[in-house]
Amino acid sequence: MSWLALCVLTLAIHAFAADVVYIGKPDDDSYTRRQIETASTFYGLNVNSSGSVPSLLSSISNPKTVAIIINAAMLPILDSKQVFALMRHRAQPVSLLIAGIDDSTDTGALKQWSLGAVTGSRKLDTAQADGQYEVGDVSEITRQLSNSTLPFNRGQIFYLVLTPTTVTRSIISAQVKSATLSVFARTTVMGQSVFFSTSQQPTEIPVTADPYRQQHLFAAIAAPMMFLRYAGGDKVWHSPGDYANLTIDDLWLREPYGHVNYEELLQQAQQHNFHATVAFIPWNFDRSQPAVVSLFKAHPDRLSICVHGNNHIHQEFGPFEEHPLEKQVEDIDQGLARMERFKELTGIPYAAVMVFPHSVAPRATFAALKDANFLATANSLNVPSDAAAPQGAEFALRTATLDFATFPSLRRYSAENDIPRPQLAIDAFLGNPMLFYVHESFFASGIGAFNRTADTVNQIQPDTHWRNLGDIVHHLYLEKLRDDGNFDIRSYSASIEITNTHHRDASFYIEKKEDFSSPLVVLIDGQPYxxxxxxxxLWLQVPISNGATRQVEVKYGREMNLASIDISKHSIKIAAIRFLSDFRDNEVSDTHLGRWFIRSHVAYRTAWNAGAAIIVLFIALFLVIGYRYRNRRASKRKQVFALPGKIQSK
Structure with a gap:
């Protein structure tokens, strides 16, 4: 690509982001403004807040402006009629949010800007445990969050005093004991949508690796997130679809495996609309039963395979002190070679998505997976074992992250525990893929054990696509409409499929975070690009015709000859571990006591192992003492029997 073409591409990429006009005081560093900036950045919107008030007001007429936000402290200064006139004269409608309302906000100004729908704001001191936020059902704004609840994050709230009208709707309310207090509402003024949100007490919520952090973090910015998603429409980052998957760890293709009967599981998946992936241990590559293989091949829309370690020994991809990186790379390569052999033997494809055995791996292992051209890794935590969670909403509110070796790491939920419905509703609202995992013992209560979770997901988002993990990673990107009619793409995967569903030919401007630590090549439909x-x-521009699909891939690192890798099972230790694991899943888990032992061992593995070691030590000590005692007794008996002989000899 020529230097001029690169310059044109750079300008094209950066010049077409939509704007949010924010009008506040010149020295405004309020918590309200920080919330607006956080939500805007999350959605890929520019916040236009510099310059004089007249220049900001003139920006309302700019076609790039998708939303107007006015800090409530500015209401007495501004002319509401002028603002509404500027809004009406636009070719495209634009929404207005008046934010940061508290008990000091001018009540006369509130009445004027709302035509009497909002008459004031009051403060209520409350303990966090006293209540929760309730999201109303205003479907075009609340979307999948309709009728959900969100947690309190603070000890006081400001709420709106509303006058009931036919055009005024409360969107978020604080439910405190028996009181319902609106904190985010919408009305219509002169044909324009006007939103009102109250000020929030500044709250610093640390971002951790815990996936359930999401509810508190989202609750702190819920109002601007809902407003900007509504106001920005297709011009904010959004997912091309809604995806979900259930993964069952450790299984291989025998019927049944523990409490999993594949025929019955397939029936449940068809009836309750979900997809089940087996996290398959590559060591089992040559053990599949023909009937189960035929079932998987006949129903790829409901049953699939991904990669689960290699030998699945304890902490196989754990700390390097016990499992050096070189050995982990060997396991990655051997695991891939075994999976290729599995595909040859069965005809079943697999997704090169790694589910780590037992716990997530260190950062350098992520880089090794990337170098081996794995698609992604999916685990209960999406932060490597030797790294800290990045701060910020981009990491905190997304399922996937590229923050570690620029390799896709996805978080997933254990469906063996109750998953709060608001957590799933937030994921659906944000367009996050919802990934679940269980083990075979989860189905001890019946093969329909996952149905309730699947039904909840399908109720929250009826258009959910239940797919295998490979398909989900191939659609792991966000898109937004540009002002020039083309589209920006932010990819979280090195391999994506983009379908142009926009009823016209268009160019797609693709960006992907890269560390460029190893050689790479970009392929479009298999050809260098x-x-x-x-x-x-990494940036590129790809034209896509109306209705067409194009495959965009980034290939990394070293050439691998998988056929030359030894895939034999020569380790007696590993064979014994796999035998005992199968015995655990197929025999021990048949009883309540056995399942309790398995859960306890998984949760308290170190304690159980220490206890077992102590028991073995006591047994060994007992045997040694017993052996020595027995020898001593035998020696005394010999002496006793020898005495008569000695006397006779005298």
Whole structure:
């Protein structure tokens, strides 16, 4: 690509983001403004807040402006009629949010800007345990969050005093004991949608690796997140679809495996609309039963395979002190070679998505997976074992992250525990893929054990696509409409499929975070394609005809000859571990006591292992003492029997 073409591409990528006009005081560093900036950045919107008030007001007429936000402290200064006139004269409608309302906000101004729908704001001191936020059912705004609840994050709230009208709707309310207090509402003024949100007490919520952090973090910015998603429409980052998957760890293709009967599982998946992936241990590559293989081949829309370690020994991809990186790379390569052999033997494809055995791996293992061209890794935590969770909403509110070796790491939920419905509703609202996992013992209560979770997901988002993990990773990107009619794409995967569903030919401007630590090549539909490198971002422009699909891939690292890798099972230790694991899943788990032992051993593995070691030590000590005692007794008997002989000899 020529230097001029690269410059044109750079300008094209950066010049077409939509704007949010924010009008506040010149020295505004309020918590309200920080919330707006966080939500805007999350959605890929620019916040236009610099310059004089007249210049900001003139920006309302700019076609790039998708939303107007006015800090409530500015209401007495501004002319509401002027603002509404500027809004009405636009070719495209634009929404207005008046944010940061508290008990000091001018009540006369509130009445004027709302035509009497909002008459004031009051403060209520409350303990966090006293209540919760309730999201109303205003479907075009609340979307999948309709009728959900969100947690309190603070000890006081400001709420709106509303006058009931036919055009005024409360969107979020604080439910405190028996009181329902609106904190986010919408009305219509002169034909324009006007939103009102109250000020929130500043709250610092640490971002951790815990996936359930999401509810508190989202609750702190719920109002601007809902407003900007509504106001921005297709011009904010959004997912191309809604995806979900259930993965069952440790199984291989025998019927049944523990409490999993594949025929019955398939029936449940068809009746309750879900997809089940087996996290398959590559060591089992040559053990599949023909009937189960035929079932998987006949129903790829409901049953699939991904990769679960290699030998699945304890902490196989754990700390390098016990499992050096070189050995982990060997396991990655051997695991891939075994999975290729599995595909040859069965005809069943597999997704090169790694589910780590027991716990998530260190950061360098992520880089090794990337170098081996794995698609992604999916685990209960999406942060490597030797890393800290990145701060910020981008990481905290997304299922996937590229923050570690720029390799896709996805979080998933254990369906063996209750998953709060609001957690799933937030994921659906944000367009996050919802990934669940269980083990065979989960189905001890019946093969329909997952049905309730699947039904909840399908109720929250009826258009959910239940797919295998490979398909989900191939659609792991966000898109947004540009002002020039083309589309920006933010990819979280090195392999994506983009379908142009927009009823016209268009160019797609693709960005992906990259560390460029190893050689790479970009392929479009299997053919090399030029790209631009800007810092840690890989850019390219791809034209796609109406209705067409194009495959965009980034290939990394070393050449691998999988056929030359030894896939034999020569380790007696590993064979014994796999035999005992199968015995555990197929025999021990048949009883309540056995399942309790398995759960306890998984949760308290170190304690159980220490206890077992102590028991073995006591047994060994007992045997040694017993052996020595027995020898001593035998020695005394010999002496006693020898005495008469000695006397006679005298």
């Amino acid at each position: 030029p790209y631009q490198k800007t810092g840690r971002i």
